[in-house]
Amino acid sequence: MQRIVPCPKASTPLRPLHDRDASRQLEQRLAATLPPHTLMRRAGLAVARLAMAWQPHAQRIVVLAGGGNNGGDGLVAAARLAQDWPERDVAVWWLGDPERLPDDARWAWQHARAANLTWLQAAPDSPPDLVIDALLGLGLDRPVQGTTLAALRWLQACPAPTLCVDLPSGLDPNTGHWWADTPAQPVAARATLSLLTLKPGLFTGLGRAVAGETIWFDDLGAQADPTTAAAWLVTSAGWPDAAALRADHASHKGSRGDVLVLGGALPAAHAGVGMGGAALLAARAALRAGAGRVYVALVGEANQIPPWDAGQPALMLRSAAAALDSDLPERATVVAGCGGGPGMATLLDTVLARSPRLVLDADALNALAGRTDPDPLAQRRARRWWTVLTPHPLEAARLLRTDTASVQRDRLAAARTLAERWHAVVVLKGSGSVVAAPGLTPRVVASGSGWLATAGSGDTLAGLLGARLSALPWPAPPEDLLAAVADTVALHGTLPEHWPHRWPPTASDLLP
Numbered sequence: 001m002q003r004i005v006p007c008p009k010a011s012t013p014l015r016p017l018h019d020r021d022a023s024r025q026l027e028q029r030l031a032a033t034l035p036p037h038t039l040m041r042r043a044g045l046a047v048a049r050l051a052m053a054w055q056p057h058a059q060r061i062v063v064l065a066g067g068g069n070n071g072g073d074g075l076v077a078a079a080r081l082a083q084d085w086p087e088r089d090v091a092v093w094w095l096g097d098p099e100r101l102p103d104d105a106r107w108a109w110q111h112a113r114a115a116n117l118t119w120l121q122a123a124p125d126s127p128p129d130l131v132i133d134a135l136l137g138l139g140l141d142r143p144v145q146g147t148t149l150a151a152l153r154w155l156q157a158c159p160a161p162t163l164c165v166d167l168p169s170g171l172d173p174n175t176g177h178w179w180a181d182t183p184a185q186p187v188a189a190r191a192t193l194s195l196l197t198l199k200p201g202l203f204t205g206l207g208r209a210v211a212g213e214t215i216w217f218d219d220l221g222a223q224a225d226p227t228t229a230a231a232w233l234v235t236s237a238g239w240p241d242a243a244a245l246r247a248d249h250a251s252h253k254g255s256r257g258d259v260l261v262l263g264g265a266l267p268a269a270h271a272g273v274g275m276g277g278a279a280l281l282a283a284r285a286a287l288r289a290g291a292g293r294v295y296v297a298l299v300g301e302a303n304q305i306p307p308w309d310a311g312q313p314a315l316m317l318r319s320a321a322a323a324l325d326s327d328l329p330e331r332a333t334v335v336a337g338c339g340g341g342p343g344m345a346t347l348l349d350t351v352l353a354r355s356p357r358l359v360l361d362a363d364a365l366n367a368l369a370g371r372t373d374p375d376p377l378a379q380r381r382a383r384r385w386w387t388v389l390t391p392h393p394l395e396a397a398r399l400l401r402t403d404t405a406s407v408q409r410d411r412l413a414a415a416r417t418l419a420e421r422w423h424a425v426v427v428l429k430g431s432g433s434v435v436a437a438p439g440l441t442p443r444v445v446a447s448g449s450g451w452l453a454t455a456g457s458g459d460t461l462a463g464l465l466g467a468r469l470s471a472l473p474w475p476a477p478p479e480d481l482l483a484a485v486a487d488t489v490a491l492h493g494t495l496p497e498h499w500p501h502r503w504p505p506t507a508s509d510l511l512p
């Protein structure tokens, strides 16, 4: 059994994520070679052990079990807890129908009936010390209904610590969609033990909100085939390597890569609304991450450009017009859009045509979404130039001509479609950012938390990506570009972890 999140320091950087079909195929293949009920026996044992390791003092334990094999895992765990810890009071609230049980679950039910368990017909009168959630798992693919929904409502509102078996009940294994008409966020502490495979839905969409702070994984002794993975989970970041930069005695600022941040509309250029801070946040992040020289091109007239950034005087400020009148668009990695406002629409063509390394964020994405020509990035693809798009769900919806709910409903599919549509590496931001590139298996980033839900944290990410691309050897195979982008998103997700105060960080706290 391994902890997946919070990610241990020496963790495997990439893990395969298998969806419902791939998990079921693996289960069937194994079941054909193992003695009957082996996987369920192992699953129940793993759940019982983790339950007692996590809540060793729990006296009253309630196992909420559904009528499928997820419930079967719960019943085996209940019997095991009663056997190994006979002084505990283990009760089962089972919603199954003896006439309609799958084979494994029938065996588990019979096994549990022979154990020293209390059988409940309804929710317990008072909250127990621990709940084991084995109501719904891999089988859920439609809205939860009937008595199962009533039980799920109780579970979501129950103040007892809860260990979820395989998946939190109500969560879609493939997408992280929440299938129930009840709040997704539980009121109590939670942990989830994923069995046999790790599922993508645990890490994106509502997965992290529902699964609890800790996600564990037990492969039940099986090795899932990585070629059938729906995505790869990125659990740690390997960049920047500050020690390697220090040891690079032969380097100079010109060898470290240049970044040009193009954005930050000044109030006079944008109807009195200033967004210069967005460009400065991106530029500061790029500089902090090791870019040799960072230029900031603000959207406004030359006489409106501030002479310097007092917080980071090493940044070189100029107007967008001055920057475009130089060789910076060709020479530097261009990060376009951060706070750029509607003015980005007129600047977009220039960077698309001139900048081989390009990150498009915020207003540059809105400008792209507003284009009516069929394929504005086709030429870039033909030249094998790098384009990275970093939409949040609303920007992604604009690029896909759909709505935010549809994007969030299946984030992996949305990111894959965007990557194919725009011939670009796409970072679909939000909880469980998805990084996709045409023809490659996408990556889901495990780092990140609600502390990133603050204005400007996306600008910081755009700047980090600029620095990363400027440090990447050119040309690079598409796999390397995808890996570098995902690694940078993973790094961004870890930034709040270093924040020591009791109040949450602001975007400028992340990279001062």
Ligand SMILES: NC(=O)C1=CN([C@@H]2O[C@H](COP(=O)(O)OP(=O)(O)OC[C@H]3O[C@@H](n4cnc5c(N)ncnc54)[C@H](OP(=O)(O)O)[C@@H]3O)[C@@H](O)[C@H]2O)[C@@H](O)CC1
Pocket: 023, 024, 027, 039, 040, 043, 066, 067, 068, 069, 070, 071, 073, 100, 102, 135, 136, 137, 138, 139, 140, 141, 142, 143, 144, 145, 146, 148, 149, 165, 166, 167, 195, 196, 197
């Ligand atoms: N494959 C693996 O990796 C391994 C799988 N294992 C375990 O098996 C689990 C998968 O078991 P599964 O296939 O039996 O599905 P499961 O989640 O119990 O759901 C079916 C039950 O839920 C019910 N139900 C469904 N939807 C509903 C709704 N909307 N609203 C209400 N009810 C609904 C459905 O009712 P029915 O549709 O029959 O009326 C049926 O009773 C998996 O998560 C893991 O724990 C491990 O033991 C070994 C490795």
Ligand SMILES: Nc1ncnc2c1ncn2[C@@H]1O[C@H](COP(=O)(O)OP(=O)(O)O)[C@@H](O)[C@H]1O
Pocket: 362, 392, 428, 429, 430, 431, 432, 433, 447, 448, 449, 450, 451, 452, 453, 454, 455, 456, 457, 458, 459, 460, 461, 492
């Ligand atoms: N709840 C969350 N969990 C994980 N990451 C988050 C969460 N909320 C925001 N983020 C991350 O913070 C960043 C926000 O980006 P964005 O919405 O573009 O902000 P802004 O435009 O203000 O800079 C993205 O990288 C996103 O993935």
